[in-house]
Amino acid sequence: MEATIEEQAVDTLLRLMEFYHDKLLKAEKQAFTGIQAAQFRLLFLLTSVPMISMSALGNMLYISKPYMTTLIDSLIAEELVERHPDNHDRRVINISITEKGLERLNVVKSAIQKQLRSVLSDLEESDLKDLCSTGERLVSIVSKIQ
Structure with missing residues (x-):
């Protein structure tokens, strides 16, 4: 059975949360309690x-x-x-x-x-441009959530 668009959106947001947690909060040099x-x-x-x-x-x-x-x-x-x-x-x-x-x-x-710059440093310029445009769109969409 194929996931609904809502389920896909939830999965995407969860993956972003996992990235945030793993790459920022759990990073070796920048571990937060x-x-x-x-x-x-x-x-x-x-x-x-x-x-x-x-x-x-x-x-x-x-x-x-x-x-x-x-x-x-x-x-x-x-x-x-x-x-x-x-x-x-x-x-x-x-x-x-x-x-x-x-x-x-x-x-x-x-x-x-600084940690984000380090995380992003290996990306190609085209990926960074895509990240910027997609990120802006994502912020626009999630800001509509009540």
């Missing part, structure tokens, strides 16, 4: 919103409340994020990225870019 990857994802997310509640962050990153507290505490200890009380609901704690957090994020981004 689980908490480092979660910290990066959280810091990156905080660059698109000025301030957000811990609960909303946890939901967006699929992180449990206990682990979210541990993650935020580790980032606060390094002065990468700050806690802020909510003006409307004192039970809510909002989180924002600090200047030091932005600097750390840029360091990690640079390391990932």
Whole structure:
């Protein structure tokens, strides 16, 4: 039985996720621990919103409340994020990225870019051009996903 187009799309996205995991997160020179990857994802997310509640962050990153507290505490200890009380609901704690957090994020981004350059260095120019055009199209398509 032939796979539906939806099943093929799912398989393609899974293969991309595997590539991301194997070539970036598990690469010899650029190995991230689980908490480092979660910290990066959280810091990156905080660059698109000025301030957000811990609960909303946890939901967006699929992180449990206990682990979210541990993650935020580790980032606060390094002065990468700050806690802020909510003006409307004192039970809510909002989180924002600090200047030091932005600097750390840029360091990690640079390391990932370096790793990607290394991964891509063996490709032919025509493959790189195809990757660019196909990648742009892929980003356009997946940005439509709600």
